[in-house]
Amino acid sequence: MSTPRSNRAQGLTNMLASEVPPPVQVLSVGSGGISLADGLVLRGPAVFLEGRVWLWDVPVSKSRTGEASWEGWDQDCFKLFEVVVPRPEILIVGTGEKMSLFPPVLRKYLNGLGIQVDAMDTRNACSTYNLLAEEGRHVAAAVLPPNPAAWRRSQ
Structure with a gap:
């Protein structure tokens, strides 16, 4: 059951609104990155979850064939999914420009x-x-842009 949202300034209550934010919408994917409906362009890895975009600090490299290299990836790359409630039922992993087999472990x-x-x-x-x-x-979704760039950490 959704909780009504109230707009006290106008005295209106939206009986159909829910507490779940609208999903992130991707407009396009190209060599320049992932373009979202709100105008944001992602040039590095990101996670779309519960209507939010999370910068995803994971190793970004490609194999000689252009596929994502999973070297350096471990469970820590996905710890976010241990703490979110509720957990997504499906995680779509975008492996970059080419399909790459996701590590079985x-x-x-x-x-x-x-x-x-x-x-x-x-x-x-x-x-x-x-x-x-x-x-x-x-x-x-946990996605690597076609030409991923690692996120720079600020001090």
């Missing part, structure tokens, strides 16, 4: 948290995420 870890994992190239991952989010599914 990480899939097993996420499945152990009750999260189904689907990995695909980032363009298809963003399309799938948009579709599932519009259907109202409890979905998250």
Whole structure:
């Protein structure tokens, strides 16, 4: 059951509004990054979860074939999903410009948290995420742009 939102200034109550924020919507994916509906362009890895965009500090490198390299990836890269409540039922992983097989050990870890994992190239991952989010599914996306750049940490 949703909780009504009140606008005291106008004296109106929206009986259909819920506490769940609207999903992040991806407009396009290209060599310049991932463009969102609100105008934000992501050039580094990100997680879309509960209507928010999280910068995702993960190793970004490609193999010689142009696929995502999973070297340096471990469970710590997905710790966010241990603490969110409720957890998404599906995590769409965007592996960059090309489809790359998701490491079985990480899939097993996420499945152990009750999260189904689907990995695909980032363009298809963003399309799938948009579709599932519009259907109202409890979905998250963890995406690497086609030409990912590591996020710079500020001091």
